[in-house]
Amino acid sequence: MTLPTELVPLLQALVRIPSPNPPGDTRDVAAFIADWMRAITLGAEVTTPAPEDKPEAVSVIATIGKGHPIVLVHAHIDTVPIAQQEARRWSVDPYAAEIRANRVYGKGSVDDKAPLAAMMIAFVEAAQKGISGTLVLVAAAEEEVGGQLGTKWLADNGNLPAADFFIIGEQTHNHAAIAHKGVIRAEIRATGRAAHATNPDRGINAITAMAKVVLALEQYHASLRDRVHPLIGTATCNVGVIHGGSTFNAVPDTCTILVDRRMIPHDDPAEVQDELRAIVARVAAEVAPAELTIGEFLVSGWFSSTLDSALGQTFLDCIRAELDESPGPIGYLPGSDAKHVQDLAAQSGGEIVVFGPGSYEVAHAFDEYVDIDELQETINILRRFLNETLALKGDEG
Numbered sequence: 410m411t412l413p414t415e416l417v418p419l420l421q422a423l424v425r426i427p428s429p430n431p432p433g434d435t436r437d438v439a440a441f442i443a444d445w446m447r448a449i450t451l452g453a454e455v456t457t458p459a460p461e462d463k464p465e466a467v468s469v470i471a472t473i474g475k476g477h478p479i480v481l482v483h484a485h486i487d488t489v490p491i492a493q494q495e496a497r498r499w500s501v502d503p504y505a506a507e508i509r510a511n512r513v514y515g516k517g518s519v520d521d522k523a524p525l526a527a528m529m530i531a532f533v534e535a536a537q538k539g540i541s542g543t544l545v546l547v548a549a550a551e552e553e554v555g556g557q558l559g560t561k562w563l564a565d566n567g568n569l570p571a572a573d574f575f576i577i578g579e580q581t582h583n584h585a586a587i588a589h590k591g592v593i594r595a596e597i598r599a600t601g602r603a604a605h606a607t608n609p610d611r612g613i614n615a616i617t618a619m620a621k622v623v624l625a626l627e628q629y630h631a632s633l634r635d636r637v638h639p640l641i642g643t644a645t646c647n648v649g650v651i652h653g654g655s656t657f658n659a660v661p662d663t664c665t666i667l668v669d670r671r672m673i674p675h676d677d678p679a680e681v682q683d684e685l686r687a688i689v690a691r692v693a694a695e696v697a698p699a700e701l702t703i704g705e706f707l708v709s710g711w712f713s714s715t716l717d718s719a720l721g722q723t724f725l726d727c728i729r730a731e732l733d734e735s736p737g738p739i740g741y742l743p744g745s746d747a748k749h750v751q752d753l754a755a756q757s758g759g760e761i762v763v764f765g766p767g768s769y770e771v772a773h774a775f776d777e778y779v780d781i782d783e784l785q786e787t788i789n790i791l792r793r794f795l796n797e798t799l800a801l802k803g804d805e806g
């Protein structure tokens with residue numbers, strides 16, 4: 410098989426290797442990327458690490474050069490799965506990578522195989538020219554399920570360097586994003602006592618108790634309006650699901666809700682959990698003898714960086730030169746793997762930018778696509794940046 414070395418054919422080849430998560434088996438797409446990097450990039454060190462807990466979640470890391478600056482480019486290789494309802498709405502085969510009206514369509518076409526393809530080609534071009542410093546490409550598994558066994562695992566197990574500059578490929582319309590929210594999810598459960606509805610006073614109504622929790626959380630949400638981040642807005646609290654009761658004629662003995670609490674950068678997850686526990690404890694005192702419990706917290710961190718360094722400023726300049734408009738910085742509303750490299754960046758005093766073509770609103774929907782002109786801008790910005798930061802100075806070549 411001949412390997413595609415042009416941007417759009419490479420993207421099409423990547424889209425044609427499905428990598429939905431769940432289940433998150435990235436062995437095929439990772440093998441393609443590793444083979445491609447080895448065959449096309451002479452001298453790159455290529456590894457394919459995977460965690461013991463999920464050996465099919467294979468990532469790819471390719472490295473060229475040595476010393477500083479260390480630039481790390483990162484894109485994830487898993488995609489969201491195609492839900493049954495969504496499948497009916499696709500007007501093209503989601504894994505055919507069809508081109509229509511100057512767009513490449515397909516699952517993963519924009520999220521996240523478009524930035525990946527641009528990074529792979531920019532990497533190879535830099536390798537061919539020779540670089541001064543280190544360039545690392547990370548094609549990561551597991552982002553769509555939170556990255557614990559993907560980028561977080563890679564970072565915690567010494568697979569990633571403390572780079573001076575991290576570029577995390579996601580959908581920002583090629584602007585520089587330096588913050589996204591985090592989230593804490595929890596289940597709250599009310600327990601009462603069942604009784605026949607003809608005599609409700611003999612029971613303890615779990616739904617009534619939970620109603621007070623819901624109202625308290627609504628008040629809490631309103632109080633969060635004062636916690637504002639300049640790029641991504643406010644912290645929030647939302648009750649997304651409620652379940653309780655079984656029939657008309659019984660006092661319900663259980664009711665549960667699912668709560669989603671968005672954090673802005675610098676919110677302390679432990680403090681936020683304490684706030685939620687305190688609300689539940691306060692309402693519990695009011696609704697006794699109904700009992701309230703708050704269950705295991707699921708935490709996904711926020712991300713925040715600056716672009717003050719010479720590398721950061723150069724990145725902004727490269728966007729400005731290519732787009733001829735303000736490069737940002739902007740906020741990015743969904744989460745990303747950027748949160749998992751923050752500790753590495755802190756070690757090196759490095760900075761992180763989230764950057765790539767397209768919009769996250771197109772990313773998890775039917776008829777996902779990337780605009781080819783916009784993808785071309787992505788690679789032009791990457792080329793320009795690598796050229797300005799890693800190019801060999803005259804006599805070194």
Ligand SMILES: [Zn+2]
Binds near residue numbers: 485520521580
């Ligand atoms: Zn993504």
